[in-house]
Amino acid sequence: MRRAAAWIVGVGCVVAAGAVAAATPGPDAVEGPFLIRGVVGEAVTARNLVVTVEDAAFTGRLTSKDWTVGGNWLVVDLSAAAITTEVDAGLQLITLLVGGREFIASEQPPTSLVGERLRLGVDTIGAVAFELPADVDGGHAELRLTDRYSTPYLDDVIVVPLDLDDVAHEDEIEIDRPELEGMP
Structure with missing residues (x-):
């Protein structure tokens, strides 16, 4: 027993x-990070960021002043502002997760919103671009944005889902220099 x-x-x-x-x-x-989920067209608030993803489009030709490149690009229009401080406020790391693969927003376009300094309470309007492989032209994706230079630990990450099957395809997209909302 x-x-x-x-x-x-x-x-x-x-x-x-x-x-x-x-x-x-x-x-x-x-x-790991705290994922703050939102949707396209609505403001999403994190610790020191408020971001609104406005629109997205695929293009085969990306341009800005005195700069042009071809390829398979996804361009995302958005606005962002700092909430508590302007010190180190900016969209430093923007990634796109598609089918288990992660892509980082390109720093190639000289007028991209990547790294642009954000103002306290005033939206900065601009665009970011992702250079994607030719086989990425649809499916579901997640746009992730943070004000950290690397993947944040114990900090907020804004997550906005994108249905790439519904995204427009344009022959050419010009990325304008980021501008402050309401400023000429």
């Missing part, structure tokens, strides 16, 4: 250890 009790206690300990291991959060859950 004692032997059976020892086996039952042993099996119970193994089951309890498995339950504890399964319930323990992984490193992403402990140190």
Whole structure:
């Protein structure tokens, strides 16, 4: 009888250890970012950012003043502002997740909103562009924006889903220099 009790206690300990291991959060859950979800056309507020994704379009030719490039580009129009401070306020890391792949917003267009300094309470209006492989022209995607230079730990990340099947295709898109809302 004692032997059976020892086996039952042993099996119970193994089951309890498995339950504890399964319930323990992984490193992403402990140190990962806080995802603040929103939708296209509505303002999404994070710790020091408020961002509104306005529109998106695919193009085969991307231009800005004195600059042109071909390829498969996704251009996202948005507006952003700082909430609490202008110190280090900017969209430093903007990524697009498509089908398990992650793409970083290009710094090639000289008029991109990437890294643009944001003002407190005044929207900066502009665009970001993603150079994508030729096979990425539809599906579901997530646009992720943060004011950190690298993937933030224990900080907010704004997430806006995009249905790439509904995105317009244009022959050419010109990215204008970012401008402050209401300013000429």
